[in-house]
Amino acid sequence: MFRRLVIRVLLSPFALLYGIIISFVNFSYDVGLLKASKFSIPVIGVGNLSIGGAGKTPHIEYMIEMLKDYINVATLSRGYKRETKGFRLVQPNDTALTAGDEPLQYRRKYPDIVVAVSESRAYAIPQIIQQYPQTQTILLDDSFQHRSVQPGLNILLSAYDTLFTEDYLLPAGRLREWRSGYQRADIIIVTKCPENVSIAEKEKLIQDIQPKTHQKVFFSYYQYGYPYYFYDNTQRISLDKELNVILLSAIANTEYLLQFLDKTVATIHEIEYADHHVFDRHDLEKIIRVYQNMGEGRKIILTTEKDAMRLEMHKDLLKNHNIPVFVLPAQVKFHFDEAKEFDTIVKDFLLKFEV
Numbered sequence: 248m249f250r251r252l253v254i255r256v257l258l259s260p261f262a263l264l265y266g267i268i269i270s271f272v273n274f275s276y277d278v279g280l281l282k283a284s285k286f287s288i289p290v291i292g293v294g295n296l297s298i299g300g301a302g303k304t305p306h307i308e309y310m311i312e313m314l315k316d317y318i319n320v321a322t323l324s325r326g327y328k329r330e331t332k333g334f335r336l337v338q339p340n341d342t343a344l345t346a347g348d349e350p351l352q353y354r355r356k357y358p359d360i361v362v363a364v365s366e367s368r369a370y371a372i373p374q375i376i377q378q379y380p381q382t383q384t385i386l387l388d389d390s391f392q393h394r395s396v397q398p399g400l401n402i403l404l405s406a407y408d409t410l411f412t413e414d415y416l417l418p419a420g421r422l423r424e425w426r427s428g429y430q431r432a433d434i435i436i437v438t439k440c441p442e443n444v445s446i447a448e449k450e451k452l453i454q455d456i457q458p459k460t461h462q463k464v465f466f467s468y469y470q471y472g473y474p475y476y477f478y479d480n481t482q483r484i485s486l487d488k489e490l491n492v493i494l495l496s497a498i499a500n501t502e503y504l505l506q507f508l509d510k511t512v513a514t515i516h517e518i519e520y521a522d523h524h525v526f527d528r529h530d531l532e533k534i535i536r537v538y539q540n541m542g543e544g545r546k547i548i549l550t551t552e553k554d555a556m557r558l559e560m561h562k563d564l565l566k567n568h569n570i571p572v573f574v575l576p577a578q579v580k581f582h583f584d585e586a587k588e589f590d591t592i593v594k595d596f597l598l599k600f601e602v
Contacts, residue, residue: 255419262419269416269424276394283397284369288376289384289600291593292398294391296411296428297421299522300499301404302438302579304349304553305469307386309579311357313590318597319360319381323371324350324388326364328523334371336378337362348523348556349388355556368396384597391431392423400596403432407440407466408502412455430459434592439503440468444582465589466582471507474549477572478562484547484573486511491546493517493538495572497524497554504551504575516541524557531561535568548572 275281291310295301307322314320326335326347337346337354346354347364354362361379365371368387375382387398405411411429414420429435437452444466453464476482486492492512494501497520508515518534520526538548548570550558555574558565565572581589 255415258419259415262416265418266416266425273394273424273428281394283394284372285397286372286376286385287602288372288382289400289597290372290387290396290398291384291400291402291596292387292390292396293402293404294387294389294393295404296391296424296426297405297409297414298417298423298499300409301406302467302469303389303404304352305577305579306402306404306436306438306467307353307388308356310386310593311353311360313593314384314597315357315360318383319379320357320384320386321361321363321375321379321382322350322353322386322388323363323365323368323375324353325366325393326350327389328525329364331364332366334363334365334367334374337364342560343557344525344560348553351556352552356552368393372396391428399600400434400593401432402434402436403429404436404438405429406438406500406503409500410437410452410455429456432462434463434465434589436465436467436589438467438579440466440582442468444468446583449583463588463592465585467579468582469503469507469577470580472576472578474547474573474575477550477555477558477574478566480574488513489545491516491541491544493534493541493546493548494519495534495548495550495554495558496520497526497557498522498551508549513544526557526561528561531564535565535570538570546571549575552576 276283293303293307311320329347330344337350339354341351343351350362350364361375361382363371363375372385391403411426414422416422449466456464458464473483473485490512491514492508493516495518499522518537552574
């Protein structure tokens with residue numbers, strides 16, 4: 248704790264400089280020096296103030312599930328860490344290197360929706376509309392700081408254990424802009440909450456956030472499903488206290504997942520990499536070695552759906568070594584029976600949208 252405090256103090260001048268630059272950019276958009284594009288189609292932005300770990304992917308999937316049977320949905324992401332450039336429509340035979348892990352996950356799970364990636368959202372949206380004129384709404388992934396497009400509905404996510412109200416600007420903290428940026432949101436979701444959040448805690452968190460009159464605050468958590476077999480997703484297993492797990496992850500924050508596993512399985516051995524890490528041959532040799540040296544008893548390698556997109560390029564190698572890899576799906580749920588209210592706000596925005 249003391250060490251973190253010292254580091255934060257030492258980095259505060261750099262954070263201040265960074266904050267000045269970000270303030271100038273936001274001021275330029277606020278007064279019209281920089282123009283944000285608007286479109287004749289409803290655009291919903293989902294993002295956060297921090298550098299990751301708030302749960303954008305499961306929340307976008309929640310909205311895809313909510314809307315896909317009623318309207319034509321498209322998603323647009325940057326395609327972080329892909330090796331391709333420019334606008335690209337993601338195909339089922341893409342890889343994480345050509346499309347990015349999160350867009351590929353959307354494409355594989357929801358084959359009937361349009362999934363696109365582009366560094367420029369303002370350029371990509373007209374491309375989607377031109378090539379798929381039946382598109383009725385676009386979900387922007389990680390759009391909060393990228394203000395070249397102005398969403399009609401702006402959803403801000405902030406994780407329960409790293410709430411933006413208690414965080415600091417980069418590099419002293421994890422915030423990509425000042426805390427006051429939350430005021431641009433229409434909806435704020437406190438994500439990755441414990442399953443037993445009380446009404447009193449809810450009210451305290453709302454008081455800490457101090458939402459504006461136009462903002463609604465929701466609280467969500469993950470419901471983990473049965474892990475499915477990496478080589479055949481029709482096969483599933485149950486997690487239990489006789490199972491030893493090697494958790495293979497390259498996501499921004501594993502704490503929430505570890506809390507779940509700690510209550511569910513016998514032992515957890517972590518193999519952890521930086522967020523969006525691209526697994527190479529050296530990594531795979533380490534993973535195989537750790538599994539083989541783990542000892543007797545029931546044991547599996549467990550990974551997230553996002554990590555599985557990057558691990559897929561090494562599927563044959565893992566299968567040839569008889570490494571049992573399972574993928575843990577996560578589904579967003581809302582506390583306090585407020586899912587219907589959230590759904591209604593989103594649907595009302597779409598129904599009342601005017602060009």
